[in-house]
Amino acid sequence: MILLVVLTAAATLLWSVPRSGRRRLSAVFPREPRRPNPRPSLGDLLARRNEGAERRRSVIVLCRVMAAELRSGQPPELALRVAALEAGPLVGEVSDAGSLRREADRDEDLWSLSCLAVCWEVAAETGAGMAGVVDALAVSLTEREEQRAEASARATGPRTTALVLVGLPVLGTAMSAGLGGSPLAFLFTTPLGLLCLGLGVLLDLVGAWWTLRMVRGAVA
Known part of the structure; x- marks a missing residue:
């Protein structure tokens, strides 16, 4: 009861303070700024999901084009550059094995670029052909996307x-x-x-x- 009376008196006193006094009180006790709501909306989640699917499909295109360029006799650097232009900007700026790993770490939907980087490094160390391995990687990623689509449809x-x-x-x-x-x-x-x-x-x-x-x- 005493606490209620004290709070009521304090509220009445604060309300009776002139506006200039309120401004001074505001300067002494500034209000905490409202933080934006970090929770994404349903539209943002759907857009993020669709963009992730586009990124994964772009990686498949990158692998297929790179395998074709390698079979035509292009060096890996040039083949990757041509494949990146064909796949579009969603795969990021890739030019060698190091950049492939950086882009894979940047976005979880680009994780398969790290597999492509491993293929590149193994081929560079052993001198083995890279086209067949990259083509097999593209086939594996395609099957994975088909399984993902089937699971989503059944759900x-x-x-x-x-x-x-x-x-x-x-x-x-x-x-x-x-x-x-x-x-x-x-x-x-x-x-x-x-x-x-x-x-x-x-x-x-x-x-x-x-x-x-x-x-x-x-x-x-």
Whole structure:
């Protein structure tokens, strides 16, 4: 009670201070600036996902073009330069094995560039042909992308199931209200209804989260 009276008196005193005094108080006790929300939106996540797929496809194009250039007799440096121009800017600035490793470390979707760097280094040390190995790498990456696309397509059903599970309680409540019941009055005005509402929302969210977690694990 005493704390409440003290806080009320302090608020009244602060409100009665003139604007100039408030400015002085603001200068002494500056407000903490609002930090931007670091959480990305759904559109940002989808755009990032699509860009990652484009980067992986660009690496496949890079490997295929480089293998073709190597078979035509081009040295590895020139073959990589031509392949990078064909693949586009998504693969970054690559010119040798070191730059391939740097770009692979920069973006997780470009991790396969480190495999290409290993092929380059082994071929340089042993004098073995590089075209066949790079072509095999392109085939392996293509198969990996096909498996990723198939897993994502098969996960559409469980994702839809999770969304349906989230919407079923709302649909059931609407149907009950349409049939003449009073579910909202029970849920929001009675202790038992509030308990059922809180427990139901919690279980619904946990079920949807668990389903989506299993889907992400299967796709990964």
